[in-house]
Amino acid sequence: MPKLLVQAAILQHIDLSSSIKQMTIAAPLLAQTAQPGQFVHVKGAGHPEPLLRRPISIAGVNREAGTLTLIYRIVGKGSAMLAALKPGVDLLDCLGPLGQGFALRGEKPLLIGGGIGIAPLLFLAQCLCPLPAEIIMGGRTQGELTFWQPLFKDACQHIHVTTDDGSLGVKGLTVDILPQMLARHFDMIYACGPQPMLRAVTAIAGTHRVPCQVSLEERMACGIGACLVCTCNTESGAKKKVCSDGPVFWAEEVLL
DSSP states (O other): OOOEEEEEEEEEEEESSSSEEEEEEEOHHHHHHOOTTOEEEEEETTOOOSSSOEEEEEEEEETTTTEEEEEEEOOSHHHHHHHTOOTTTOEEEEEEEESBOOOOOOSSEEEEEEGGGGHHHHHHHHHHTTSOOEEEEEESSGGGTTTHHHHHTTTOSEEEEEETTSSSSEESOHHHHHHHHHTTOOOEEEEESOHHHHHHHHHHHHHTTOOEEEEOOOOOSSSSSSSOTTEEEBTTSOEEETTTTOBEEEGGGBOO
C-alpha cells in the first residue's frame, strides 16, 4: 500500500476534554486507502519544530467527503504544538496511511480499549458495522470516558465502562469484567491500550481460546521501519517494528 505525504487542510479542531483533542482534516487520497488500525505521522506544515513527527491513530474516515478524524492526547511539546494548530489557517503535514491494521474477522467481535487507546477502536467499530460489536472501555475517572460514549453509540451494540475510582460504570479495570463477558461467546477480540492491560487481555483470551489482536503504543521516530526505535520482542526472539510490522499484531506474535 503506497505511503503518501500530503499537506492537509484542518477542517475542525475541538476539545473533547481538557487534554484530548479531535482534529478533522481534508485528505482525500489518504481517506481512500486508510484501514482501521493504521496511523498517520504528522507535524504542522511549515513548522521547523518539533523535528520529529508524531504518530496519531486514525479514529475515523469519511471516504465520500475525503476526510480523516484524528483523536490524540496532549502529553508533551510536540502534541501541544499540534493542539495549537487552527482550522482554516494552518495545514497538517501528514505521512500515511502507515502500519498494518486490524484483520476484520469473526461474527461477534469484542473491542477493549484503555485511555487514548480507545481512539483507533472507533474507526474499527465503524468498519465492523453491522456486526453486533461491543466495547469495554476503561479509564481512571468519569472525566476520561464521558466523551467517548456518544462517539461509539452508533457503531457498537453495547458499551461497557470501567473506571479505577468507580465514578462511571463498574469500579475496576477492563480486564476485571472480561472473563464474564467472554462467557457470552465472542469470537474475536481487538484491544488497544496500556501494555499491562494488553498483557492481561492476551492471557484471558488465550485461556478462553478466543482469537485476539492487539494494537501496540510505542514511541516512534521515522514511522516507516527505518530507525528501529519502536521495536518489540516476539516469542521466537526476533524483533518486530511496531510502526511497519504493526502496530496491530496477533496476540501470540509478540511478548508484552
